[in-house]
Amino acid sequence: MHDINGDPALVAIERAINELRCGRALYCSGAEPLDGAQSGLLVASAETASPALIARLKKAAGKTGLALAITKERADTLGLRLSGAPLAAERESVLLRFRRPVSLSMVNWLAGVDPGSAAVPARSRELIVEAGDALTTAVLRVAKHARLLPAVLVISSSPPASSDVLALSIAEIDRLVQPRRFELERVSEARVPLAGHEDCRLVLFRDGRDASEHVAVLIGSPKGPAVSVRLHSACLTGDLLGSLRCDCGDQLRRAVDQLAAVGGGVLLYLAQEGRGIGLANKLRAYELQDAGLDTIEADRHLGFSADERSYAVAASMLQQLGRTRIQLLTNNLEKIEALRQAGIEVVGGQRLIGAVNRHNARYVHAKRERAGHLMPQINMDEIL
Template identity: 45%
Template sequence: MRQVERAIFDLRRGLPILIRGDAGDLLVHPLEGCDDDALAALATLSGNPPALALTRHRLALLEREIETRAALVPVAAASLADDIVDWACREAASLPADIDLRDADPIHVAAIDLMRIGLLIPAAVVSAVSPAQREKVEALISEGTLLAVPLAPIAAYDAAPSRFLKRTSEAEIPLSHAERARFVMFREADGMREHIAILIGDPEAWSDAVPVRLHSACLTGDLFGSLRCDCGEQLRESVRTIDERGGGVLLYLAQEGRGIGLANKLRAYTLQDGGLDTVDADHVLGFGDDERTYGVALEMLEQLDIARIELLTNNPEKIAAMDQGGVEVVNRRGVYGKLTKQNRRYLNAKAERAGHWLEEVLEQEGEAELGSLKRPFAR
């Protein structure tokens, strides 16, 4: 696992790595930091022309439908790095008609997975190491210039539900909507993500079905009050509701932008400014409809000894994740923010594209005005 974490660190710095597979070794360069010099260096070091590994979501936007998770776009020697970036994440990009896709092997999918885990654009410039270049590549690995990581640990790392979640620290922090609140910090093994459980009220007095909110972090909404979403109001309303119901837990999960990270979320916002909805904007960048998983939330609840909950959510996927993970959802309560002219399209997309229960909000009239704050209701 430590090699995988080091590989993610190097990729986030814009450095290439090598993945060792059963059929051979693959040089991998992140899209970020891939200029013409880096592209030429990759081809020279590997002894083979590079290719661009893209997800099926991105390829669909390029009008190339595939059934598998990913495919390879061959990169001609004359191609510029700007062309590759366009193919990977530009809305108006198109592939030349004469380019035929190649099947992606598990090693190519692993390269994309490393980008996604590292919160980078899920695309990778890859090149198989030729026999003639193997000695030179091994020398770079031996001197520590190039990091090599086996294929198997990458798949195992991505499949780990919590990446060895560790409870690290805690403190009492009175809140404006819940005077008795205790923050408990959990850290993933790679150190990239930290999650917080906010324990509201006296755990000894909690109801049998503990009120719980799974809240994905939203810097722009939670902290700065962005009008593009309703996240900040949902956060504060959830704290208030949990306190009013005798206490419970809010899990503040480091899953910015439905799991794509803050940098990619801002890229998606720019695409939305051009007319795309929130789901299509993520597809342009190569992501799926929702990249979040809830293994971390399940382990946090397990460590807190919580197995029966009343879930504050409008998202059916969260209920399904809890049920599948062995946590009994006894009841659901909706939780809403205000409807604004800036967030109406976002909320519509969540309702229509992801099946969120938002009828109570979207039925409001007068989109130019701030809608009234809706209180949670029981299912």
């Protein structure tokens, strides 16, 4: 029976994400050359690979040796140079080959697994730094989507004979980063009274690409042609635990109040923890911030861009809710542009300012000065 589980690309991607998270290797194939021979990479996440798996990968690599793929951001942090010159700005991935047998501790250090590690860094003469290709870049995207560090052990390889190694193609990976418009399923909904605002309804959506779940909170009975909307990325530490390191929890509660105050609106609660890098990496970034980096520098140190979020899911949620003309509560101009690019008409907006304290002042300051968020200037001397 053909494609009984639906789109084969999405099935392959979901399984690949699980394999990487569970510390197992994948085989990723690129485009087929004219002679019909298939080329590809045997890959494993540097973060989840066990010593036993690394030993098996080394054996499989033979004389060609094991290599490590990382992002340009991570390579820049490590001060690595390609052919004696800085890495080109357009280069998205970098391949590190080792001149001597590599240890697990060295792989972890290069990948950023333990930001506080005192491991001695690799000296430039111990590494051969090469430009990554399209397949290397695609594999790193899968690692990011799995909320793992974008650092992957690789071996150039033909398809493995073993049937227990999942195979994935670059075409299937492209389906992950280029979602189709209606891959979001409206799954369930119910009336859920909130403290202080009882007229609320929750609608749950599930992403068919990776089974992640996002919630629309419908507040009150909004009037007029343009509904007030807030996009809020999940933040376990701020929203649930009341962390003082960010302003997320305060923004969430103020957004609900502001939407209720105008008669109602829609709050989209998006599963994009830590600006899209996941909780584990957010905690790693916190450790780096304690060492002196700001929030954007910390994310780049781990190999991520300044913001890994996508708002395609938010646009799809609004379309399914019939709310395509909106006013947006945000300080982030990139959210407005992203929604407009996805077909949502943003006709106005309102800023949403959270409380600033001595624990989150540097974070809020970086959002204003580095990311261009529309926020009041902070007197750092006064707060700290």
